[in-house]
Amino acid sequence: MILVFCETKDGKIRKPSLEALCEARRLADGAGKGLGALFVGADTTGAGEAAQYGADVIVKIEAPSLAAYSSDGYATAIADAVKAKGATALLAAATSCGRDVAPRVAARLGAGYASDVTGLSMVEGRLQAVRPVYAGKAFATTGFETPVQVATTRPNIFALAPCPKAGAVETLPAPAGGFLAVVKEILTKGAGHVDIAEADVIVAGGRGMKDGANFGILEELAGALGGVVGASRAAVDAGWGLPHSMQIGQTGKVVSPTLYIACGISGAIQHVAGMSGSKVIVAINKDPEAPIFKLATYGIVGDLFEVVPELTKAAKALGK
Numbered sequence: 001m002i003l004v005f006c007e008t009k010d011g012k013i014r015k016p017s018l019e020a021l022c023e024a025r026r027l028a029d030g031a032g033k034g035l036g037a038l039f040v041g042a043d044t045t046g047a048g049e050a051a052q053y054g055a056d057v058i059v060k061i062e063a064p065s066l067a068a069y070s071s072d073g074y075a076t077a078i079a080d081a082v083k084a085k086g087a088t089a090l091l092a093a094a095t096s097c098g099r100d101v102a103p104r105v106a107a108r109l110g111a112g113y114a115s116d117v118t119g120l121s122m123v124e125g126r127l128q129a130v131r132p133v134y135a136g137k138a139f140a141t142t143g144f145e146t147p148v149q150v151a152t153t154r155p156n157i158f159a160l161a162p163c164p165k166a167g168a169v170e171t172l173p174a175p176a177g178g179f180l181a182v183v184k185e186i187l188t189k190g191a192g193h194v195d196i197a198e199a200d201v202i203v204a205g206g207r208g209m210k211d212g213a214n215f216g217i218l219e220e221l222a223g224a225l226g227g228v229v230g231a232s233r234a235a236v237d238a239g240w241g242l243p244h245s246m247q248i249g250q251t252g253k254v255v256s257p258t259l260y261i262a263c264g265i266s267g268a269i270q271h272v273a274g275m276s277g278s279k280v281i282v283a284i285n286k287d288p289e290a291p292i293f294k295l296a297t298y299g300i301v302g303d304l305f306e307v308v309p310e311l312t313k314a315a316k317a318l319g320k
């Protein structure tokens, strides 16, 4: 069996988890394996949706002690589920949570692990993964030698393909507790906040924005396009009040939206590592020699403070 750890938000399965589930369905069909969707938490309402995306069985581990994500608690629960179901492969989305928990599960199971994969196949009953290396400059094909294989899938790469299945529900016992760390409280920025790792349209600003207050023009453009705002590390580190959760790149988030608009970003390799998987890249930079133009689908050489408001105007006009 292939097991997919599914994350939920507001009672719905997160899109990167659905993508992992659809890819796992494709692999399971090719290898003649079953597919399980695994849900961990205090309340797994919404898990039923997994049946629409190919889950033969929906596996739930519910306990009040699992209400908030904790590395130790979730890694224990997921590893227990893999063993209980005799799963040979475990997939999770390469979200903050998936990237944190999946290697811990792999370590507990003595399993091979591939992170942030952009392609998967099944070779002689074992996973084979394609993943970007050298900050996205090359792709490596990774094979596994362990009986159990664990991988995280990069969001916005694998297609969503509904595939209704029975989705029989099974409940497994929760771990006894005694976790090393317990989450007492989660402080969020507020409702409606979209994780940039899941966004379809990203407008990102760099040092060329000159000040945090100027990000308002990016918010406006993102709003007109139905997207969210991200930032380079230089912008986040500049003390402009931008949270690290906005940072895109090697030490930030890896994003792969349909549209990425880079404003005042030079295109350093560490930034490119986080956004080179974007389908269409638009770069706005006043320096025609900026490295970002080598990567861009469309380049606009100009002052972003003139170009961005014009784009917003055009986007709003199209939206009418």
Ligand SMILES: Cc1cc2nc3c(=O)[nH]c(=O)nc-3n(C[C@H](O)[C@H](O)[C@H](O)COP(=O)(O)OP(=O)(O)OC[C@H]3O[C@@H](n4cnc5c(N)ncnc54)[C@H](O)[C@@H]3O)c2cc1C
Binding pocket: 205, 206, 207, 208, 209, 231, 232, 233, 234, 235, 247, 248, 249, 250, 251, 252, 253, 263, 264, 265, 266, 267, 268, 269, 270, 271, 274, 284, 285, 286, 287, 290, 302, 303, 304, 305
């Ligand atoms: C270990 C390590 C990890 C790192 N991780 C990351 C990471 O995760 N993410 C990341 O982004 N960086 C990361 N960096 C930093 C990276 O090397 C660059 O320093 C950073 O990406 C530069 O950010 P920037 O493009 O915003 O700034 P700059 O390189 O300073 O570029 C600013 C650009 O704005 C343009 N510009 C200025 N004014 C205007 C204007 N009015 N209109 C149009 N264009 C204008 C300039 O021409 C310039 O190209 C890392 C570095 C290291 C060493």
